[in-house]
Amino acid sequence: MGVFAMPSLGSDMEAGTLIEWLVKPGDAVKRGDVVAVVETQKGAIEIETFEAGRVHQLQAKLGQKLPVGAPLAVILAEGEDAPTETAGLVPEKAVPGTESEPPAAASIAEPAPLVRQFHTAPIPTSPVVSRSGDPVASPAARKRAAELGLDLSTIQGSGLGGAIQLTDVENAATKAPASPLPASVAEKADVTSSPADEMRRAIATAMARSKREIPHFYVNQTIDLSPASQWLEATNADRDPVNRILMGALFVRASVLAAGSVPTINGHYENDTFSPSIPVHAGVAVALRGGGLVAPAIVDADKLTLDETMDAMRDLVTRARAGRLRGSEMTKGTLTISALGETGAEAMSGVIFPPQVALVGIGAPQRRPWVIGTSVEPRNTVTITLSVDHRVCDGRQAARFLAKFETSMQSPEAL
Amino acid sequence: MSPNDIRTAFLEELVKVAPDIEPDTVGDDDHIQEDLELDSMDVLNLVTALHVRFGVDIPERDYPQIATPALAVTYLAKAG
Numbered sequence: 001m002g003v004f005a006m007p008s009l010g011s012d013m014e015a016g017t018l019i020e021w022l023v024k025p026g027d028a029v030k031r032g033d034v035v036a037v038v039e040t041q042k043g044a045i046e047i048e049t050f051e052a053g054r055v056h057q058l059q060a061k062l063g064q065k066l067p068v069g070a071p072l073a074v075i076l077a078e079g080e081d082a083p084t085e086t087a088g089l090v091p092e093k094a095v096p097g098t099e100s101e102p103p104a105a106a107s108i109a110e111p112a113p114l115v116r117q118f119h120t121a122p123i124p125t126s127p128v129v130s131r132s133g134d135p136v137a138s139p140a141a142r143k144r145a146a147e148l149g150l151d152l153s154t155i156q157g158s159g160l161g162g163a164i165q166l167t168d169v170e171n172a173a174t175k176a177p178a179s180p181l182p183a184s185v186a187e188k189a190d191v192t193s194s195p196a197d198e199m200r201r202a203i204a205t206a207m208a209r210s211k212r213e214i215p216h217f218y219v220n221q222t223i224d225l226s227p228a229s230q231w232l233e234a235t236n237a238d239r240d241p242v243n244r245i246l247m248g249a250l251f252v253r254a255s256v257l258a259a260g261s262v263p264t265i266n267g268h269y270e271n272d273t274f275s276p277s278i279p280v281h282a283g284v285a286v287a288l289r290g291g292g293l294v295a296p297a298i299v300d301a302d303k304l305t306l307d308e309t310m311d312a313m314r315d316l317v318t319r320a321r322a323g324r325l326r327g328s329e330m331t332k333g334t335l336t337i338s339a340l341g342e343t344g345a346e347a348m349s350g351v352i353f354p355p356q357v358a359l360v361g362i363g364a365p366q367r368r369p370w371v372i373g374t375s376v377e378p379r380n381t382v383t384i385t386l387s388v389d390h391r392v393c394d395g396r397q398a399a400r401f402l403a404k405f406e407t408s409m410q411s412p413e414a415l
Numbered sequence: 416m417s418p419n420d421i422r423t424a425f426l427e428e429l430v431k432v433a434p435d436i437e438p439d440t441v442g443d444d445d446h447i448q449e450d451l452e453l454d455s456m457d458v459l460n461l462v463t464a465l466h467v468r469f470g471v472d473i474p475e476r477d478y479p480q481i482a483t484p485a486l487a488v489t490y491l492a493k494a495g
Contacts, residue, residue: 241459290435
């Protein structure tokens with residue numbers, strides 16, 4: 001028998017709000033199945049179970065904000081009898097409450113509740129409801145509704161499939177009565193920060209911890225990008241858009257190959273101990289429109305071809321934008337790759353995501369003079385900066401990573 | 416398709432790629448990367464969607480020709 005508890009989805013996470021159950025009592029589950037969706041500072045995350053069996057009881061209710069470790073459900077192993085006294089299952093550190101009262105929820109005063117909590121009440125008549133139970137609305141509409149204190153479930157959407165657009169919110173605002181806010185919501189509105197604020201706070205916590213605990217050092221190298229650019233151009237010319245590859249996928253693939261040969265930059269550092277990882281779970285920093293970023297991992301990236309790596313990145317970016325990442329993707333990363341994109345600054349010395357021990361920062365490609373033999377030619381170049389945890393790794397190993405990366409990028413057809 | 420229909424269709428696909436963009440606020444000369452902040456993955460997703468919708472295979476060297484709604488309308492009208 002297992003208690004399915006609120007997982008930690010990062011060192012900075014204290015609590016999450018249960019927004020959707022994807023199972024019900026009696027359902028069979030296997031290891032890795034998504035059983036619930038939890039709203040965190042970094043958006044909605046799908047939570048997987050790590051025990052197989054049958055769902056016996058759902059203990060947490062939708063809309064509850066629960067601390068990490070609080071029990072959410074009881075999962076019985078196949079063939080196991082149901083316990084007679086379920087109250088005894090609740091771990092001691094959580095305060096057992098009545099059914100309508102979330103255990104230990106009262107102890108979480110900060111951070112302020114997410115905007116999403118405003119409409120966790122049943123939404124009986126809403127025409128369009130997403131998987132999470134919220135009405136479908138554009139992020140701009142969602143933001144504006146929160147600013148105005150409007151409940152999205154009361155607004156009729158005019159967008160595709162009844163999705164609520166910004167104009168619908170503006171229209172609803174002009175029609176709303178003079179004092180539309182229930183007192184409880186009005187009170188909360190003063191102290192509630194937006195999802196963007198919550199995201200900023202999560203980044204601040206993780207990055208401050210990183211710079212406090214991890215003695216960073218940096219090595220960088222500018223490499224000739226021309227072979228990769230030319231190969232990519234020729235390869236994509238024969239492909240439909242859906243099968244094209246981005247330079248970013250080559251950077252991820254080259255990083256994964258280099259990580260495979262320099263074990264001291266790939267893994268986790270916890271409790272004063274470094275645990276190298278044999279698989280490379282490549283964290284990919286994804287900037288979110290509207291601000292903030294997340295760095296979900298491509299799990300087992302070392303087993304993927306270049307095309308599969310590209311597919312995985314596309315999937316990850318799409319789900320990151322839609323707020324549909326999985327818990328394992330948020331915690332498994334063993335090395336993060338962060339690229340500035342096609343234009344902009346030429347180099348970036350990034351901050352390592354704890355508990356990882358290195359980060360690959362990739363600048364925007366630049367046209368630069370390049371010495372070949374005794375002549376100088378204009379070439380596309382890119383500067384790679386490896387941020388490294390000095391508790392684990394030294395300069396020589398870090399430099400070896402860059403050398404390996406450069407070698408891979410000179411033979412893109414072998415990536 | 417009239418230029419206006421093409422523009423509407425282009426904006427529909429753009430908003431699917433970047434749902435926070437309000438189509439009414441997009442100007443004809445807004446650059447999808449510099450002004451609307453699409454990244455390379457967004458641009459590829461837009462090109463993929465336009466390929467499906469218009470049957471036009473936009474090669475990479477033509478990406479600059481769909482960089483604004485005005486440019487895209489001209490390009491898609493010619494290619495379609």
